[in-house]
């Protein structure tokens with residue numbers, strides 16, 4: 001029986017997204033008391049403060065999904081040395097209206113995969129800045145800057161052998177972090 005329900009926010013809308021594949025694969029390394037659900041951010045309108053009092057149904061759904069979770073897992077690409085606009089849009093939506101920040105206090109982990117060797121390091125740094133402002137206690141170590149290589153995943157979509165020990169350790173530390181900080 002799952003005690004810890006985790007909202008997973010993937011920062012790519014791409015059909016064959018490496019980051020979505022990473023999110024799908026890493027959750028298999030979690031213990032049975034953890035369950036994960038990828039939240040939908042692709043149907044959110046562009047954030048407009050005028051709409052704060054009349055939020056779209058998709059925004060209300062996002063806020064509910066975040067509020068009902070005990071923890072957060074961000075898995076994002078790097079776009080032009082920062083986070084993708086779709087991710088920032090989703091973060092902004094769920095942070096509002098003023099005083100109703102759905103993210104506050106939810107323990108989080110940050111992962112990112114890139115075809116570039118720096119493995120989303122700069123995007124993650126920008127994301128951490130945003131998460132700190134929103135009052136999200138975010139796991140600091142180990143950092144996980146994932147370079148997408150041919151052996152990152154095996155044929156069944158699991159984390160490949162070469163990265164498995166690293167990713168298992170990351171998940172173990174993340175699990176302990178969520179347990180320590182979940183309300």
Ligand SMILES: Cc1cc2nc3c(=O)[nH]c(=O)nc-3n(C[C@H](O)[C@H](O)[C@H](O)COP(=O)(O)O)c2cc1C
Pocket residue numbers: 012013014016017018019020076077078079080081082113114115116117118119120
């Ligand atoms: C608009 C755009 C900007 C990008 N900028 C970066 C970048 O700054 N750093 C990087 O490592 N890769 C960059 N990339 C390449 C992405 O790492 C690559 O497209 C990756 O597959 C995106 O993640 P996804 O597979 O989860 O969609 C960029 C890609 C796009 C489309």
